[in-house]
Amino acid sequence: xxxxxxxxxxxxxxxxxxxxxxxxxxxxxxxxxxxxxxxxxxxxxxxxxxxxxxxxxxxxxxxxxxxxxxxxxxxxxxxxxxxxxxxxxxxxxxxxxxxxxxxxxxxxxxxxxxxxxxxxxxxxxxxxxxxxxxxxxxxxxxxxxxxxxxxxxxxxxxxxxxxxxxxxxxxxxxxxxxxxxxxxxxxxxxxxxxxxxxxxxxxxxxxxxxxxxxxxxxxxxxxxxxxxxxxxxxxxxxxxxxxxxxxxxx
Numbered sequence: 001x002x003x004x005x006x007x008x009x010x011x012x013x014x015x016x017x018x019x020x021x022x023x024x025x026x027x028x029x030x031x032x033x034x035x036x037x038x039x040x041x042x043x044x045x046x047x048x049x050x051x052x053x054x055x056x057x058x059x060x061x062x063x064x065x066x067x068x069x070x071x072x073x074x075x076x077x078x079x080x081x082x083x084x085x086x087x088x089x090x091x092x093x094x095x096x097x098x099x100x101x102x103x104x105x106x107x108x109x110x111x112x113x114x115x116x117x118x119x120x121x122x123x124x125x126x127x128x129x130x131x132x133x134x135x136x137x138x139x140x141x142x143x144x145x146x147x148x149x150x151x152x153x154x155x156x157x158x159x160x161x162x163x164x165x166x167x168x169x170x171x172x173x174x175x176x177x178x179x180x181x182x183x184x185x186x187x188x189x190x191x192x193x194x195x196x197x198x199x200x201x202x203x204x205x206x207x208x209x210x211x212x213x214x215x216x217x218x219x220x221x222x223x224x225x226x227x228x229x230x231x232x233x234x235x236x237x238x239x240x241x242x243x244x245x246x247x248x249x250x
Contacts, residue, residue, distance in 0.1 A: 002090060004065075004097045010035075014098060016065035018090070024065030026098050031070035037232045038207035041195040042132065042165050043071055044230035045211050048223050049129060049163050055079040056129040059120065059157055061113035063091050065098060066106070068132055073104045081106045082124065084116055114150055117157060128157045134167040146180050151187045151212075161218050164189070166210040170200050177208040181247035190216035193239040194246070195227060201236050201246065 001020075007013035012029025015022060025035035034040045046068070050056060055078040060069055063085035072079045083106060085091050091108040100106055111119045113135055131154050135145050144150060146168075154164050166184075168177045177194075184192045189212040200206040213219055219239055228237045238246055 002093050004094065014065070016094060016098075018064075018087070024067050026065040026067055026070065028098060031074040031101075034067065034071060036207075037197060038167055038209050039067060040232050041209045041227075041230075041235075042068060042167075044227055045163060045165055045195070045209070046072060046130060047075070047230070048226050049161075049218070050076075053077075057124060057127060057159075058082070058130040058132065059116060059124065059128050060084070060132045060134070061116060061154075062132075062134040062136070063094065063108070064134065065094055066091070066100070068134075069104075069106050070100065072130075073101060073106070079105065080124075082120055083108045084111050084113060084119060086110070086112050113145055114153065117153055120157070125157055127159050127162075129159055129162050130165065131157050131162065132165045134165075136167060136169050146176075146183070148183050148187055151184055155188060155212075155214060158214055161215045162213060163218060164210075164212045166212075168208040168210060170196075170204075170206055170208055172203055172205050174201065174203060174208075177210075178247045178249070181208075181210055181243060184210055184212045185244065185247065187212075188214070190214050191219035191239065192243060193219040193224065193227070193237060194243055195235065195237050197232070198234040198236045201238075 003017040013027040016024040027033040034043045055076050058081045060083045063083050069081050088110050192212045195209040197206050
């Protein structure tokens with residue numbers, strides 16, 4: 001069951017809940033306004049992966065209220081985007097209430113995130129600038145959607161300098177996030193980074209954003225410095241040896 005309700009505190013904004021679980025915050029008046037901390041961290045990565053305003057080819061696994069597709073359309077007009085959602089009718093219901101801007105190149109598809117390579121046009125596979133995996137729906141993410149095979153299939157969608165973004169909810173136990181960070185480091189990505197609120201690393205509740213690229217220099221150097229500066233603060237951004245030490249504690 002989907003519920004779309006006005007945000008009483010933000011004019012022009014709405015919340016989207018599925019089966020009683022808050023999924024998305026959408027600001028129709030200002031699609032570049034990202035409300036949730038972890039979505040803002042994802043937005044910071046989207047800002048950093050290419051020159052400002054440059055259109056991207058993006059694949060979104062999990063629809064929610066299509067917050068990030070709206071963000072990319074606002075900040076990088078003309079981006080070519082695909083949204084894969086496993087719940088039939090969810091995207092249509094969201095768009096009936098919260099339509100996309102005229103001319104937005106967003107193609108919704110119904111299917112399983114693990115089968116994305118078979119659903120997308122052939123010229124997208126191996127050419128995506130961004131793949132966003134945000135499949136959380138209120139219960140633990142299915143094991144097959146946090147496995148080495150799954151992340152390997154998402155790597156195959158990416159262009160050589162593309163970036164995978166993964167949302168990992170943390171309920172106070174950081175071990176699932178540690179495990180997924182370690183899996184990504186073992187899955188053939190050249191660079192992996194973690195972005196979260198500082199207290200989540202030590203066992204607080206929140207969301208960890210994992211970013212990974214086939215290229216070793218995409219999530220390094222000045223780009224990491226930009227992500228640290230972007231916040232929201234207090235922020236933690238780990239990569240390289242720091243990330244490995246956190247993901248594989250003695």
